[in-house]
Amino acid sequence: MNQEKTSFVYVTYIRSTPEKVFEAITKPEIARRYWGHENVSDWKPGSGWEHVRADAQRTVQLVGKVVEVAPPTRLVITWANASQAEDPAGYSRVSFDVAPYDGMVRLTVTHDELEAGSGMDKGIQQGWPIVLSSLKSLLETGQGIDVFAKPKSAA
Secondary structure: OOOOEEEEEEEEEEOOOHHHHHHHHHOHHHHHHHHOEEEEOOOOOOOEEEEEEOOOOOOEEEEEEEEEEEOOOEEEEEEEEHHHOOOHHHOEEEEEEEEEEOOEEEEEEEEEEEEOOOHHHHHHHHHHHHHHHHHHHHHHHOOOOOOOOOOOOOO
8 A cells, every 4th residue: 555645845045155055965064063963975876875963872863875966956865764774665855956046045955755644744844944944044144053942832
């Protein structure tokens, strides 16, 4: 039985260059500053990549393969929880499209091939907006935001 698939698209505009945005996605030392994780790979098609928590434990949380790389305009990777790495059905796909836009950059992140209603589907709907807001903040101000922040409950 095939599960229904869904996708998530997020577009943001960043006062930066395509090269700096692409580097922020692919260079571990930059990603840790806005994501709290490092994206580790040699970024060649067919290579693996790991999303490693930038803390003392260095836990690998996500894994996948590099599908397409065209610096500084496009990166496509597969994406799965490390615990589901052996299950082909557990993978989704993320595309980063970076385009110059009137002195800025338009970054479009498309996360598709997601199992509708899954934990990953729900998680990325909360995760991508704060991660990409933090990326924008880092590149525009030099400081990311706390991607692990939780909303305050009403008293």
